Amino acid sequence: MTATVSITLTVNGETVRAEVPPRMHLADFLRERLALTGTHIGCEHGVCGACTVRLDGEIVRGCLVLAVQANGMSVETVEGASDSGELQDLQDAFRERNALQCGYCTPGMLLTAQELLAKGGVPDRETIREHMSGNYCRCTGYQAIVDAVETTARNRAAARG
Amino acid sequence: MKASAFDYARPASVREALELLGRHGDAAKLIAGGQSLVPALNLRLLAPEILIDLGGLADLRGITVEGATVRIGAMTRHADLLGSPVIAEKLPLVAAAMPHIAHPAIRNRGTIGGNLAHADPASELPAVMQAIDAVIVVRDASGERRIAARDFFTGIYETALRDGEMIVAVEAPVAAKDERIFFHEFSRRSGDYAIVGLAARATGSGNALADLRLAYFSVGDKATLAERAAAVLGAGPVDATRLAAAQAALAEDLSPQDDQQASGSTRLHLSRVVLARAIAVLTGDASLAGRATA
Numbered sequence: 001m002t003a004t005v006s007i008t009l010t011v012n013g014e015t016v017r018a019e020v021p022p023r024m025h026l027a028d029f030l031r032e033r034l035a036l037t038g039t040h041i042g043c044e045h046g047v048c049g050a051c052t053v054r055l056d057g058e059i060v061r062g063c064l065v066l067a068v069q070a071n072g073m074s075v076e077t078v079e080g081a082s083d084s085g086e087l088q089d090l091q092d093a094f095r096e097r098n099a100l101q102c103g104y105c106t107p108g109m110l111l112t113a114q115e116l117l118a119k120g121g122v123p124d125r126e127t128i129r130e131h132m133s134g135n136y137c138r139c140t141g142y143q144a145i146v147d148a149v150e151t152t153a154r155n156r157a158a159a160r161g
Numbered sequence: 162m163k164a165s166a167f168d169y170a171r172p173a174s175v176r177e178a179l180e181l182l183g184r185h186g187d188a189a190k191l192i193a194g195g196q197s198l199v200p201a202l203n204l205r206l207l208a209p210e211i212l213i214d215l216g217g218l219a220d221l222r223g224i225t226v227e228g229a230t231v232r233i234g235a236m237t238r239h240a241d242l243l244g245s246p247v248i249a250e251k252l253p254l255v256a257a258a259m260p261h262i263a264h265p266a267i268r269n270r271g272t273i274g275g276n277l278a279h280a281d282p283a284s285e286l287p288a289v290m291q292a293i294d295a296v297i298v299v300r301d302a303s304g305e306r307r308i309a310a311r312d313f314f315t316g317i318y319e320t321a322l323r324d325g326e327m328i329v330a331v332e333a334p335v336a337a338k339d340e341r342i343f344f345h346e347f348s349r350r351s352g353d354y355a356i357v358g359l360a361a362r363a364t365g366s367g368n369a370l371a372d373l374r375l376a377y378f379s380v381g382d383k384a385t386l387a388e389r390a391a392a393v394l395g396a397g398p399v400d401a402t403r404l405a406a407a408q409a410a411l412a413e414d415l416s417p418q419d420d421q422q423a424s425g426s427t428r429l430h431l432s433r434v435v436l437a438r439a440i441a442v443l444t445g446d447a448s449l450a451g452r453a454t455a
Contacts, residue, residue, distance in 0.1 A: 002168045022169035022212060025199065044162060045200035046267060058240070058269040064199040065270065068169050069192075069216055115265065133351040134264025 007071040011036070012080030020067045027051040027062030029070075030077055038078040038107045042136070049135030052108035053077050059115050078107035087114060089155060093148040101139035108135050113149045120160075122153045164202035168211040175221065175329060179302050181213050183325050189213050191327055193236060193275030196267045221274070221329060226251060229335050235274025235328045243268060251335045254293055254362055257344040258285045264352040274328040277313070280320045280383065283354040285346065287314050287384035288376035292360040295333040301326040314383040339364050343439040346379070347431055349422070355379040356423045357431040361439045368399045368444040375436070380417045380428050387414035390436065399444050407440075408433040 004019040011034060018033055025044075030036040030053065042050035044063045051062035054076040081087050087110050093099070100106045109132065116123060116131040123131070128149050129142065137145060172178040182189055188210035192198050201207045215221065221236035224247050231251050233242070242248050243259040262268060262276075262285050276286045277297060290297070290310035297308045299322060306326070313321050322328070336342075346358030358378045365371040373395045375387040389410040394403060417428035441450035 002166045005169055021166065023164040023166050023202070025164075025203070028163075044203045046196060049264070049266065052266055055269075059266040060270050061196075061266050063203065064196055064267070066169075066192075066195070066199065066212075068171075069195070069214060071171075112266065130260075130351055131265060134266055 005068045005071075007068055009070050009072065010074040012076055012083070018067075022066060022068050024067045025063050026053065026055075026060075026065040026067050026070050026075070029067035030062065030075070036077045036079050038082075040104055040107055042104070047136070048105070049108040049112065050105050052111045052135065054081075054111060059111055078110060081111060081114065090114060090117070090148070090152045093152045093155075094145070097144045097148040097151065099140060099144040099148040100137075105135060105137045105139075109137065109145055113145075113152075117149065117153055117156065120157075122150070122157050125150060128153075162203055162205060164199075165205055165208040167202075167209050169214065170211060171214040171217050173217055175218060175300065175327075178213055178215060178218065179300065179325065179327065181211075182327065183302055185211050185213075186324060191215055191278070193278075194238060194270040194272040195275070196263065196271035197275065197279045197281065215274075215327075224248060226335070231333050231335060233273055233331045233333075235330055236272050237274075239263070239268035239271045239273070239276075240265075242273065252293060252333055253336055253340065254289055254342040254344060254360055255286075255333075257342055258289045258360060261285055261344070261346055261348075261352070261355075261358075267352075273331060277331070278320060278322065278328050280314050280316075280318050282317055282381065282383050283358075283379040284384070285344075285355070285358060285360070285378060288358065288360045288378035289344075290331065290333070291384060291386050292362050292374045292376035293333045293336070294374070295331050297328055298330040298332060299326045300329045305329070307332075311386060317382045319383075336362075337364050339366070341365075341443045343442045345435055345438060347435070354422070357417075357428050357435060359432070359435045359439055361443060363443050368446055369397075370394055370399060370440075370443055373443070375439070377415060377432060380415045380432055382416070382418065385415060387411055387432075387436075389414045394440065399440055399446070399449070401449065404437060404440055404449055408436055411436065 008017045030039045040050040042048035046064045053062045190209040192212045221234040223234045249256045295310045297313045343361040346355035348355045360376045363370040363373040373391045378384040390407040393407040417425040419425045
């Protein structure tokens with residue numbers, strides 16, 4: 001049995017202190033300790049992207065970061081990004097375009113797409129596909145997901161004038 | 162699956178990291194970005210007793226230019242390299258390879274030092290480092306050692322690193338003004354493991370190639386310089402005949418493996434296909450690109 005480690009981090013704007021075993025990865029920590037179950041666990045070896053969260057503002061695989069490595073850092077999950085309203089138009093576009101069926105991959109898809117959209121401009125479909133290439137969807141095929149991301153990029157560009 | 166239990170240490174300096182590594186020996190694993198190590202832990206392919214986290218070693222992160230040399234700290238992330246104007250200008254072959262390395266979320270964590278120490282034969286950077294004649298700078302408690310990239314990779318997940326040593330930096334010569342580069346890999350999904358890949362560079366003009374380096378990856382048990390093929394192509398102006406001879410020579414340069422992705426003979430074929438494309442780009446003679454077989 002190994003010793004637990006004390007960590008302090010910010011999760012969706014709130015300070016969290018916890019004792020964690022070093023082997024616990026960030027996605028398990030968020031789900032099991034903080035009940036933030038919007039972060040999904042698929043493959044647990046970095047292939048599928050369902051566990052995507054933001055660490056200090058950048059997307060990462062939640063299953064490939066240990067909770068102890070996030071000590072002192074800021075984590076945002078789909079719950080935080082959804083509650084802030086940041087994802088609202090993207091979520092609406094996913095629904096309108098049928099870009100989800102079972103929804104398992106959707107939290108990771110949203111956070112990954114949002115990172116590309118936050119760069120501004122209207123990326124072409126190839127750029128969207130390349131950026132989303134690390135996120136698996138096993139229901140819809142990717143056409144509708146790319147549609148939703150592209151639509152959101154256009155709408156945001158139009159809103160910016 | 163979940164990783165087996167281990168202890169955790171987060172040293173504040175390279176000296177402290179090396180002291181921990183010396184004390185724990187084989188029971189320890191260094192963790193940099195963790196993008197190859199954590200999957201191996203989760204799959205229980207590895208079960209160290211202690212992880213030594215290099216994430217706090219800020220002095221190992223960063224890109225500097227000293228005269229004609231670019232120095233990249235071991236903890237510099239793929240995302241840092243991809244976004245660096247210095248890398249784009251001074252090491253264009255590295256810049257060309259970066260978008261092929263995994264996916265954005267993984268590039269935000271993965272580091273060059275971790276990648277090279279892991280020595281995955283399907284990984285891009287071990288080939289790129291050999292193509293650009295980089296030096297891997299390693300350190301242990303007694304001092305530093307510099308290892309040419311071509312001597313660093315010794316087999317599947319095996320390197321010239323000795324017990325108690327860690328990578329601290331990579332140094333590479335600034336690309337020549339007339340440097341020409343080529344990078345391509347065949348893979349099933351963008352960002353996935355390559356089935357066959359090639360990082361190539363040359364200088365010279367027109368169809369006369371000088372200092373040609375052809376570094377293959379995911380062909381055999383380590384990234385490999387195809388020296389016989391390069392010698393054939395460097396012996397005079399490149400034409401279809403010389404290219405065909407180089408493609409034939411790849412059978413001696415490379416030891417392609419069979420695995421679930423492709424057979425060895427498929428890999429050898431693809432190695433020849435990508436060579437033709439590389440030579441077309443490097444010479445500027447597009448007619449050579451279609452010369453797919455020896």
